[in-house]
Amino acid sequence: MPSMTPTARADVALGTFAAAASAFALGVRRNLANWPILMGRALFYLVALTVLSALWDKVAAQRVAGALVLPPGGLTLYVGATEWITLSVAAIHLRLEDDIRLGMLEPHLLRPKPYLVQKIAEAMGDSVVRLIGIGIAALIALALSGRALPPPAAFVYVAVLGVFGAAIGVLIYTGVGLAAFWVRRVLPPYIIVQKIWFLLGGLFAPISLYPAWFFGLAVVSPFAASIYMPGSMMIAPSVRAFGEALLAQLAWLAALTVLVALIWRAGLRRVLREGV
Amino acid sequence: MAIVTVENLRKTYRYVRRKPGLSGLFVRDVRSIEAVSGISFEIAQRERVAIIGPNGAGKSTTLKMLSGILEPSGGEARVLGLVPWKQRRQLAYRIGVVFGQRTQLWTELPARDSFALLRRIYDVERSVFDRRLGQLVDQFGLGGILDQPVQRLSLGQRMRCEIVASLLHGPALLFLDEPTIGLDITAKAAIRDFIREHAGAEGQTVVLTSHDTRDIELVCDRVIVISEGRIVVDQPTDQLRRQFLGHRLVTLRSAAPVVALDLPGVVRRNSEPHLSVFEVDTRTTRVDAVVEKALALGGIEDITIEDPPMEEVVRAIYDANGTR
């Protein structure tokens, strides 16, 4: 692009932001329009949590020599937080796969607003609605369960970190979806990334329980920033931990944004060279 | 004996409109669209009928009801003596359906493999199947392409394979939903010729929906025009022309750049130098009077007398019924 004046550049940025905002709103509306599915998802979250808490309660109740010690209160609240975030990440990889594989990119490329920004904004809108819907279900279940509650601040920390955690998830899955430029079907990378996410992010158990060398590996991954850090607010909330987690998340959001932009550029070059 | 009888067939689709905003969560606004509003007609054996109409007129809905895919909201129909939506499977053995926009062939594999599967689905005996396939391949000139993956074929070739697929079980009635859509002229011609000849030879009845008026002209002998869910016209093709456009076109090629014909009911159309086109209102003036006058002028090298193109006819029908 020829060099633009600062005001022109600001205009373009503003326009992109406005378009992204309406894409976000579209994602929100679309999810709300399918509200029976949202309710089904929330119900499903509760079912999953029931099974997982059965597992962890059983582990906590038994005294096995040499076994790791669970934090007091068990892991139910932790898993509640990690599952909440995991289930709220919209399936952007499927939409990207469709658009790329079926050659539906072309009309989007002809439009003046960046395609990927729109798509991500839409997925974020979708995810936010899921976070709220499932979150409400989680809170109701927690209230009814009679379990000991963590301090109110913990909920605030989890809420904030949860939103950013879901955003990290969306960016990760965006990267997976963009693999469609090269591998046509994103299912293999998706399954693998998902499992790595479960493992390094500590979906089922906090990574702090892992052997030290593994913990060191996992904690520096975006997956840990995405779900472990928010989840750990349910075990040991503190302002300091919250602050550190937030910083880590923001750093990862920035890094993933750059990564995704690079992958997109590479994919686009391929498409322009070889056709959709 | 009528192959298809339709009496007062109706289809209303219900859909839910949600109000935008939060009230949309609680307030449901149920709207109905009457896609087909009470249509009646009969089709006899060996007839070739075109069902045409603007988008959303109810053509596809009608076809779906007659092939058993869709249940009507009211009215009756019988196809080959069976009630389509109640005796779907029995009927399926005796009809062939081609969807112009969707394929029933496996795209990654050669058409031959899809045909083999269809043989089993329709329980066709191998010897009968082989003979029929051989005939269809010859008639349609498919020899070289049966062994290529379907996704590598051109649209025209794929369409021909689709039609063959629908004929392998020897159906008595063929439904075609927009069979020539998106095809180039040669491909369209091939398909039209095939349908006409094959159906004629096998004594099949053909019902097709289309936007393309040449499909009507070249394939069908009867036209049913549906608009906004109702039949507005149901006539043999030639009568249609004569009824709706009571004029014929006379084209004169002349030595002189312009020919002037001053007769009542004769209107000059946009013409080129040396080629004059006149619209003759046959209710006012007879065509032979026009020809006589033209010849009397002298210097006429060639005369062509033809019916107006079907497209004009259809447009006139739509206009007459206030549809666009």
Added chain:
Amino acid sequence: MISTYAANVAIAIRTSLMDRTNFILNSAGMIVNDIFLLILWYMFFAGFRQVGGWGLHDVARLLGITLLVVAIGGVLFGGYRDMAATILRGEIDALLTQPKAVLPRLLARESIATAWGDLVMGVWMLLTFAALSWADIPVVLLAIACGTTVYVASAVAYASLAFWFAGARSFARDLTDFMLLFSSYPGSIYGGATRIIAYTLLPAGFVVLTPVTFLRAPSLSSLAILIGSAAAYSAIAGAVFQAGLVRYRRGLVPTG
């Protein structure tokens, strides 16, 4: 009817094998995925030793059966996975104009490449962790057959939601995936309400636990439960699908 189905599935399998690279990527990817699952459980038992009397070997046996259930389901009835999307795209119209039943055609439409990876891993796990003799093979096959029936039937029921809700496409897939995830949890954790759920909504219990119980201690009653659950879930799935098809043929399902 079976021969038609077999012919249909044969084509689906050939199609899935056509793109070699894709096939290898998919099955290898699945093997990697399954190894991760094993790692997760390995780490769990390394940390916690056992849960409710179940150890790593028990879970591996469970996983082996689960993977084989998914493998058979995916190779022979793979159409279940994209069924919701197929319905929502109106692609069953063509099937409705043909003389055979729609559901079998839908199931035989696709053969899932990743399922072969599961097949390899499942066989390996069973061979490594379950002490099997040749005499056990018929029993193992029966157990897997019944488990697969419940699995595919549940997936069909979930996919049939598409006849009612447009958003069912990804949701049905999630439901099926998670049913699987819970199939691989030690049965000893299920008690009370959880047990009810595991044997009804997400019939993980009937997909794997029942077959495993039957394998461990074959008896008339466990056989009855095994076959009975398979029959019951097939009936439910069939009913839900037919109900959905009636809706579709009334024109109540927005497609396109």
